[in-house]
Amino acid sequence: MSLYATGNQTVGPYLHIGLTWLVTRNIAPRGVPGERVTIQGRVIDGDGQGVNDAMIEIWQANAHGRYVHPEDTQKKPLQRAFRGFGRVPTDARGAFRFTTIKPGFVPGPGARQQAPHLVVSVFMRGLLKHLATRIYFPDEPANARDPFLRLVPEERRSTLVASRKREGVLEWNVILQGKDETVFFDF
Amino acid sequence: MSKLKGYRRYHPGTQPDYDYPPYRSTAKRHPTQPLVLMPQTLSEITGPLFGFDDLKPTDNDLTRQHKGEPIGERIIVSGRVLDENSRAVPNTLIEIWQANAAGRYPHQADQHKAPLDPNFSGAGRTLTDAEGRYRFVSIRPGEYPWRNHYNAWRPAHIHFSLFGQAFLTRMVTQMYFPGDPLIPYDPMYTCIADENARQRLISSFDWETTIPEQALGYRFDIVLRGRDATPMER
Numbered sequence: 001m002s003l004y005a006t007g008n009q010t011v012g013p014y015l016h017i018g019l020t021w022l023v024t025r026n027i028a029p030r031g032v033p034g035e036r037v038t039i040q041g042r043v044i045d046g047d048g049q050g051v052n053d054a055m056i057e058i059w060q061a062n063a064h065g066r067y068v069h070p071e072d073t074q075k076k077p078l079q080r081a082f083r084g085f086g087r088v089p090t091d092a093r094g095a096f097r098f099t100t101i102k103p104g105f106v107p108g109p110g111a112r113q114q115a116p117h118l119v120v121s122v123f124m125r126g127l128l129k130h131l132a133t134r135i136y137f138p139d140e141p142a143n144a145r146d147p148f149l150r151l152v153p154e155e156r157r158s159t160l161v162a163s164r165k166r167e168g169v170l171e172w173n174v175i176l177q178g179k180d181e182t183v184f185f186d187f
Numbered sequence: 188m189s190k191l192k193g194y195r196r197y198h199p200g201t202q203p204d205y206d207y208p209p210y211r212s213t214a215k216r217h218p219t220q221p222l223v224l225m226p227q228t229l230s231e232i233t234g235p236l237f238g239f240d241d242l243k244p245t246d247n248d249l250t251r252q253h254k255g256e257p258i259g260e261r262i263i264v265s266g267r268v269l270d271e272n273s274r275a276v277p278n279t280l281i282e283i284w285q286a287n288a289a290g291r292y293p294h295q296a297d298q299h300k301a302p303l304d305p306n307f308s309g310a311g312r313t314l315t316d317a318e319g320r321y322r323f324v325s326i327r328p329g330e331y332p333w334r335n336h337y338n339a340w341r342p343a344h345i346h347f348s349l350f351g352q353a354f355l356t357r358m359v360t361q362m363y364f365p366g367d368p369l370i371p372y373d374p375m376y377t378c379i380a381d382e383n384a385r386q387r388l389i390s391s392f393d394w395e396t397t398i399p400e401q402a403l404g405y406r407f408d409i410v411l412r413g414r415d416a417t418p419m420e421r
Contacts, residue, residue: 003271003410004198007379007388009361010210011346014292018284018310018346022241046215053296059234059354069233069352071191085235109226119230119354126212128203128378130359132231152223177219186222187194187231187355 008129013053015123016089027058027086027100032079034063034101038169039135039162042094043124046177050094054124056174058086058098058135060117065104074107102137108147115142115149122174122184131184135172136161156183193227194355194412195271200381210374211335227355234354237280239314247313249285249325257307259288259326261402264362264390268319268349271413275319276356279411282312282348283323290329290343299331324402330369342369342376351411362407363389 011019028034043051061067061084066076068084088096100118108114115136122131136143138161143149149157159182162170175182205217245251250261264283268276286292287309289301307326315321328343344361351357363370370376370389379385387410396404 003269003273003413004201004384005271005412006358006360006409007384008202008358009346009375009378009388011348011359013296014284014286014294015346017292017294017308018282018312018348021310021312022282046219049215051216057357059230061230067229067233069236072229072233083235106229108228114228114230117230121354121357123359124216126210126214126216128205128207128210128213128375130357131218132354134230148225148228151225156220176216181218181220183220184218184222185225187196187225187227 010125010128011055011123013125015053015055015125019055019087020089022087023089024086025088025098027060027082027084027098029081032062032082032101034103036099036168037102038097038099039172040095040097040165040169041171041173043090043096043122043174044094044176050090051124051176052090052092052094054090054094054122054174056088056096057121057123058088058100059119060084060100061103061106063101063104065106067106076104105142110147112145112147113142115140115146132187133174133182133184134160138162138164138170152183159183191227191229191232192414193232194353195415197412201379201384203378207374207378210378231354234350234352234357236278236352237314237350238278241280242312242314247311247323249307249309249311249323251324252308253306255306257287257304257326259307262325262327263322263396263398263402263404264325264345264407265320265322265393265396265404266406266408268315268321268409268411270351270411274413275315275317276351276411277315277317277319279315279352280312280350281315281321282310283345284310285325285328285345286331288326288329290331301329301331322396327364330367335374340369340372342367342373347409349409349411356411358409358411360409361388364405365389365392
């Protein structure tokens with residue numbers, strides 16, 4: 001028998017009640033190997049206002065490029081303290097900030113390697129189904145040949161690449177509408 | 188790693204559109220560009236997994252999280268989490284949140300003049316068992332007004348958040364109660380075009396889980412995206 005997936009619904013304005021217990025702003029606790037990086041940004045609505053009731057979730061591989069998941073069968077090391085999951089609510093200005101390590105390369109379409117990236121889900125009141133997007137790293141030569149990024153219209157690719165604010169700190173924003181609207185994916 | 192088992196795409200009409208004018212907040216928060224259709228990679232067919240270490244014993248009983256007992260009609264909300272191939276989704280995290288019996292959330296953004304209940308926080312979580320079953324004990328949430336349109340009231344509902352076993356199976360939904368007269372007027376409910384898909388958001392009254400002298404049972408089964416029939420070359 002075949003079923004259809006249940007319909008998605010908005011998280012609404014009171015999402016914090018159910019979701020805050022699992023807030024994880026430091027995805028890689030001390031001792032987890034890899035280049036440490038803080039990523040900060042804002043969620044911005046169609047009026048240019050910060051969204052103060054949004055939450056983003058991050059999923060990523062470790063520094064060796066392996067996901068903590070049984071379907072990642074690569075022979076690469078895992079670390080006990082690293083799950084690869086982050087959850088961060090926005091503040092009154094719509095801003096978020098989290099710390100992690102830069103992931104390694106992971107396999108992509110056609111047996112080509114994907115450049116280091118984080119996958120991101122975006123939730124908020126007024127969004128009837130969450131949005132999926134990615135964060136790539138700046139100054140990463142592999143971005144140019146990333147088999148996934150190359151499928152995104154070239155003029156919009158930059159919305160998926162963080163910018164360097166200063167040493168160890170990157171900026172990446174979620175722009176919901178208009179010029180520089182973030183690329184969101186359908187799978 | 189060349190063969191990955193991908194996930195089926197959502198069936199047309201069963202999911203809300205991002206731009207849905209009857210729900211006013213979508214106006215400035217929906218993407219105006221079409222979503223970009225992408226291949227599923229290892230990054231999306233994996234996802235965070237959780238375990239019993241993440242939970243406390245009272246997490247699935249919202250009536251036992253404080254010293255006193257909350258006000259309200261006791262309910263048991265239970266069901267199964269399946270995939271589109273009718274297979275159980277075991278060991279998956281479910282998070283819920285809801286208003287108290289008076290229709291009020293303990294949240295600074297909720298200014299509705301209904302009483303707070305010091306014995307009710309309205310949040311729960313659990314893991315499904317090996318057959319995909321879950322069970323929560325709670326109180327029936329109240330309906331409450333919101334300012335979406337004139338005389339707008341949300342039907343009683345419980346928010347559900349589920350992970351499944353992949354980034355692609357992540358889902359947030361809402362469960363409604365059978366017979367609630369507000370349901371047909373609710374933009375959250377009507378945002379789903381397909382009538383059958385809509386109705387599946389309404390739980391069913393369940394004698395089997397109803398506890399005599401104590402609590403009414405409601406059954407709510409949830410279906411997450413399932414695997415494609417054949418592995419695809421990636």
